[in-house]
Amino acid sequence: xxxxxxxxxxxxxxxxxxxxxxxxxxxxxxxxxxxxxxxxxxxxxxxxxxxxxxxxxxxxxxxxxxxxxxxxxxxxxxxxxxxxxxxxxxxxxxxxxxxxxxxxxxxxxxxxxxxxxxxxxxxxxxxxxxxxxxxxxxxxxxxxxxxxxxxxxxxxxxxxxxxxxxxxxxxxxxxxxxxxxxxxxxxxxxxxxxxxxxxxxxxxxxxxxxxxxxxxxxxxxxxxxxxxxxxxxxxxxxxxxxxxxxxxxxxxxxxxxxxxxxxxxxxxxxxxxxxxxxxxxxxxxxxxxxxxxxxxxxxxxxxxxxxxxxxxxxxxxxxxxxxxxxxxxxxxxxxxxxxxxxxxxxxxxxxxxxxxxxxxxxxxxxxxxxxxxxxxxxxxxxxxxxxxxxxxxxxxxxxxxxxxxxxxxxxxxxxxxxxxxxxxxxxxxxxxxxxxxxxxxxxxxxxxxxxxxxxxxxxxxxxxxxxxxxxxxxxxxxxxxxxxxxxxxxxxxxxxxxxxxxxxxxxxxxxxxxxxxxxxxxxxxxxxxxxxxxxxxxxxxxxxxxxxxxxxxxxxxxxxxxxxxxxxxxxxxxxxxxxxxxxxxxxxxxxxxxxxxxxxxxxxxxxxxxxxxxxxx
Amino acid sequence: xxxxxxxxxxxxxxxxxxxxxxxxxxxxxxxxxxxxxxxxxxxxxxxxxxxxxxxxxxxxxxxxxxxxxxxxxxxxxxxxxxxxxxxxxxxxxxxxxxxxxxxxxxxxxxxxxxxxxxxxxxxxxxxxxxxxxxxxxxxxxxxxxxxxxxxxxxxxxxxxxxxxxxxxxxxxxxxxxxxxxxxxxxxxxxxxxxxxxxxxxxxxxxxxxxxxxxxxxxxxxxxxxxxxxxxxxxxxxxxxxxxxxxxxxxxxxxxxxxxxxxxxxxxxxxxxxxxxxxxxxxxxxxxxxxxxxxxxxxxxxxxxxxxxxxxxxxxxxxxxxxxxxx
Numbered sequence: 001x002x003x004x005x006x007x008x009x010x011x012x013x014x015x016x017x018x019x020x021x022x023x024x025x026x027x028x029x030x031x032x033x034x035x036x037x038x039x040x041x042x043x044x045x046x047x048x049x050x051x052x053x054x055x056x057x058x059x060x061x062x063x064x065x066x067x068x069x070x071x072x073x074x075x076x077x078x079x080x081x082x083x084x085x086x087x088x089x090x091x092x093x094x095x096x097x098x099x100x101x102x103x104x105x106x107x108x109x110x111x112x113x114x115x116x117x118x119x120x121x122x123x124x125x126x127x128x129x130x131x132x133x134x135x136x137x138x139x140x141x142x143x144x145x146x147x148x149x150x151x152x153x154x155x156x157x158x159x160x161x162x163x164x165x166x167x168x169x170x171x172x173x174x175x176x177x178x179x180x181x182x183x184x185x186x187x188x189x190x191x192x193x194x195x196x197x198x199x200x201x202x203x204x205x206x207x208x209x210x211x212x213x214x215x216x217x218x219x220x221x222x223x224x225x226x227x228x229x230x231x232x233x234x235x236x237x238x239x240x241x242x243x244x245x246x247x248x249x250x251x252x253x254x255x256x257x258x259x260x261x262x263x264x265x266x267x268x269x270x271x272x273x274x275x276x277x278x279x280x281x282x283x284x285x286x287x288x289x290x291x292x293x294x295x296x297x298x299x300x301x302x303x304x305x306x307x308x309x310x311x312x313x314x315x316x317x318x319x320x321x322x323x324x325x326x327x328x329x330x331x332x333x334x335x336x337x338x339x340x341x342x343x344x345x346x347x348x349x350x351x352x353x354x355x356x357x358x359x360x361x362x363x364x365x366x367x368x369x370x371x372x373x374x375x376x377x378x379x380x381x382x383x384x385x386x387x388x389x390x391x392x393x394x395x396x397x398x399x400x401x402x403x404x405x406x407x408x409x410x411x412x413x414x415x416x417x418x419x420x421x422x423x424x425x426x427x428x429x430x431x432x433x434x435x436x437x438x439x440x441x442x443x444x445x446x447x448x449x450x451x452x453x454x455x456x457x458x459x460x461x462x463x464x465x466x467x468x469x470x471x472x473x474x475x476x477x478x479x480x481x482x483x484x485x486x487x488x489x490x491x492x493x494x495x496x497x498x499x500x501x502x503x504x505x506x507x508x509x510x511x512x513x514x515x516x517x518x519x520x521x522x523x524x525x526x527x528x529x530x531x532x533x534x535x536x537x538x539x540x541x542x543x544x545x546x547x548x549x550x551x552x553x554x555x556x557x558x559x560x561x562x563x564x565x566x567x568x569x570x571x572x573x574x575x576x577x578x579x580x581x582x583x584x585x586x587x588x589x590x591x592x593x594x595x596x597x598x599x600x601x602x603x604x605x606x607x608x609x610x611x612x613x614x615x616x617x
Numbered sequence: 618x619x620x621x622x623x624x625x626x627x628x629x630x631x632x633x634x635x636x637x638x639x640x641x642x643x644x645x646x647x648x649x650x651x652x653x654x655x656x657x658x659x660x661x662x663x664x665x666x667x668x669x670x671x672x673x674x675x676x677x678x679x680x681x682x683x684x685x686x687x688x689x690x691x692x693x694x695x696x697x698x699x700x701x702x703x704x705x706x707x708x709x710x711x712x713x714x715x716x717x718x719x720x721x722x723x724x725x726x727x728x729x730x731x732x733x734x735x736x737x738x739x740x741x742x743x744x745x746x747x748x749x750x751x752x753x754x755x756x757x758x759x760x761x762x763x764x765x766x767x768x769x770x771x772x773x774x775x776x777x778x779x780x781x782x783x784x785x786x787x788x789x790x791x792x793x794x795x796x797x798x799x800x801x802x803x804x805x806x807x808x809x810x811x812x813x814x815x816x817x818x819x820x821x822x823x824x825x826x827x828x829x830x831x832x833x834x835x836x837x838x839x840x841x842x843x844x845x846x847x848x849x850x851x852x853x854x855x856x857x858x859x860x861x862x863x864x865x866x867x868x869x870x871x872x873x874x875x876x877x878x879x880x881x882x883x884x885x886x887x888x889x890x891x892x893x894x895x896x897x898x899x900x901x902x903x904x905x906x907x908x909x910x911x912x913x914x915x916x917x918x919x920x921x922x923x924x925x926x927x928x929x930x931x932x933x934x935x936x937x938x939x940x941x942x943x
Contacts, residue, residue: 314871340905576737
């Protein structure tokens with residue numbers, strides 16, 4: 001790392017922290033806030049607020065400035081272990097300072113609110129108070145110093161390169177957030193601005209606007225309904241993310257997830273409308289139908305590539321448009337004329353909205369809350385069946401049956417899960433209250449199917465011969481072919497499985513009632529197929545990564561609703577962030593190339609190795 | 618409906634020329650970047666951003682004039698819109714160029730990212746300007762067909778041939794570009810350099826050709842042409858920007874480019890095929906021959922058939938899609 005980088009980062013930190021809001025004392029609906037910055041209280045919206053003062057804030061700012069100067073000096077003039085020690089010390093001090101400031105702020109808020117309530121106020125006067133950009137910067141700066149210190153202890157130099165699978169997406173996310181912040185800064189005026197602000201006040205207010213944007217976007221993680229809603233939105237993203245990742249692993253780029261999703265929905269609708277029988281037969285069949293529809297739609301471009309060498313990218317895109325046409329044909333009208341003959345279709349529900357008839361009870365996936373034993377809002381009991389089953393499944397696989405072969409291991413774990421389900425169902429439940437806002441979230445069993453798909457992806461790709469061959473084709477198709485892999489067969493199979501994964505996303509929308517009704521609706525948000533590209537890249541095609549990335553985007557998209565409500569910024573901002581993340585990850589986060597190229601990374605780490613040994617000696 | 622009536626044929630041919638134009642601009646632009654060795658899936662996004670820039674620029678420019686006098690028409694306003702579309706197209710292409718040439722990104726991923734950006738970003742801009750997320754305000758200053766510039770030829774433009782030829786200047790520009798790009802690519806030293814960096818960048822480099830520079834030029838040129846295609850859609854064919862206006866034309870142009878074997882004349886033939894197919898679809902849409910969704914899928918299915926049938930025999934530039942490392 002270049003020598004001037006650390007002083008530059010420190011300087012930047014100090015400058016931005018000086019002009020940032022540190023605390024939001026109170027905030028009205030619509031974004032108007034009372035902002036506490038190191039050099040004054042800024043109140044652009046003229047919100048009425050009781051006396052609130054933290055006299056130590058300027059002092060704290062100067063403490064941070066001194067800390068930043070010391071860190072720069074330590075980095076420039078100390079070497080070896082002393083440098084690492086000094087940085088550890090400063091980083092630790094920073095964390096402590098951060099914690100103290102946060103504590104003091106929340107205590108002051110609590111006191112002011114308590115005092116006002118005692119004086120006869122009906123509601124606490126300070127609402128939506130929070131830490132703000134200044135404090136976040138302090139936290140990140142302290143962590144930055146700690147990471148830097150770790151990098152200067154023996155064996156730590158290659159830290160970032162070794163964790164490049166996390167570093168590249170994280171840096172890309174950060175850059176995308178900065179770009180999104182600039183966009184908001186440029187396009188959105190300061191909420192509720194009454195009179196012109198001083199330059200300093202303007203900076204603080206704009207930085208608060210940007211910070212508040214991201215606070216709203218990340219806000220859903222703080223509440224249970226928010227988390228449920230995020231999981232709801234993440235469910236199809238997991239499917240499509242896996243679909244794209246599956247293609248990537250074999251060197252294929254599946255942009256066809258939207259079309260595969262639609263075809264999955266079409267097949268699921270057929271199954272849901274026409275399959276007779278009991279639930280335990282119809283529901284799995286309907287789920288399989290969704291996978292089949294996607295697989296069918298994915299296999300076509302795979303076959304075209306294998307047979308004619310036609311590039312899968314353009315073909316999958318074209319298949320998206322064709323799938324859209326199929327959906328319009330089935331759902332927009334029931335009467336079509338073919339060469340003058342009128343043909344009647346039986347799918348569309350009567351009424352203005354283009355949507356299918358309701359699927360049968362037997363083909364519906366229950367809501368997640370019902371799976372947990374609740375019956376809607378109000379008091380109920382949390383059944384232990386599902387948690388216990390999942391717990392035993394994971395424990396069984398990773399702990400009890402580790403010694404077994406793969407097949408018996410999976411079977412034994414599943415048996416343990418079954419036993420857990422039965423025992424958990426027999427045990428008395430835990431009484432709990434379900435709020436109306438939680439009960440209104442339509443998170444359903446498709447979420448579990450998504451998690452099982454993640455497990456399937458993990459097994460297939462890293463635990464089976466087929467997966468091994470598939471990864472070999474992705475890394476070096478020629479070499480794989482010489483080693484005996486039938487490339488054409490693999491192409492079709494890969495695209496079919498990728499399509500099946502995308503098609504399964506339809507289970508959430510059609511069978512699970514993800515968009516309010518148990519129907520195939522034309523408003524099905526097939527664009528989540530494109531979001532899958534971002535999810536796969538952000539998750540670096542690993543099962544855990546895809547799950548986490550889908551969760552992240554689920555949170556952001558959920559927060560986007562609030563963003564629209566409170567600040568009037570289009571929810572599409574999240575799409576822009578997604579696109580920027582993909583772009584930046586493609587560019588390797590603008591990091592040096594040894595972060596993206598595994599060969600260069602190995603070389604880089606090898607070059608570091610002797611130095612580390614020297615330091616130890 | 619009589620398929621062979623003059624009115625039908627005139628409408629079909631005129632419609633085909635109109636449908637071909639944006640594809641031809643885009644495919645000719647794509648030819649330059651692919652010939653220089655860079656895949657540009659972002660053509661779709663360039664069309665979208667070009668269309669947005671053109672519509673927004675024209676609307677903002679004309680608003681003060683129209684406020685003063687609603688009947689005022691100023692000839693240069695739509696052309697400033699075209700210029701804005703070119704600027705937006707070049708900027709978009711530049712992002713793709715930097716990421717895929719300078720940072721050696723996977724060109725398809727980079728292009729896809731830019732396409733995703735073109736689905737989301739316009740909504741934010743539209744919300745900011747017009748308080749809705751799907752369409753811009755309608756503009757008054759469209760690019761008019763040439764009959765409005767040549768009022769003394771009114772009689773001619775009333776004849777069937779005249780009705781076919783009464784197209785926007787941009788249509789003429791698109792078809793004029795076929796020989797121009799042919800000359801530029803195959804008869805000038807610059808064209809030879811562009812082709813050489815797409816075929817064998819190492820050899821070109823050893824002869825002192827700046828590979829990066831040529832590739833930047835190829836990609837930026839595609840931004841210019843696809844940007845014009847965007848302006849054609851938003852301020853010529855109709856009079857406003859609509860979200861995702863390109864509707865797959867960027868990808869169809871790519872298919873036409875492959876079908877046309879990376880050659881201006883081949884591209885002309887391929888885009889005319891797509892243009893006629895689309896015009897034919899529009900003409901028979903109202904006749905109840907086939908359900909409209911099936912007809913709408915037609916150009917996309919045609920694209921797939923074309924790719925499956927002909928790509929095997931065409932040879933792409935040898936170094937296409939591979940980042941160059943000095």
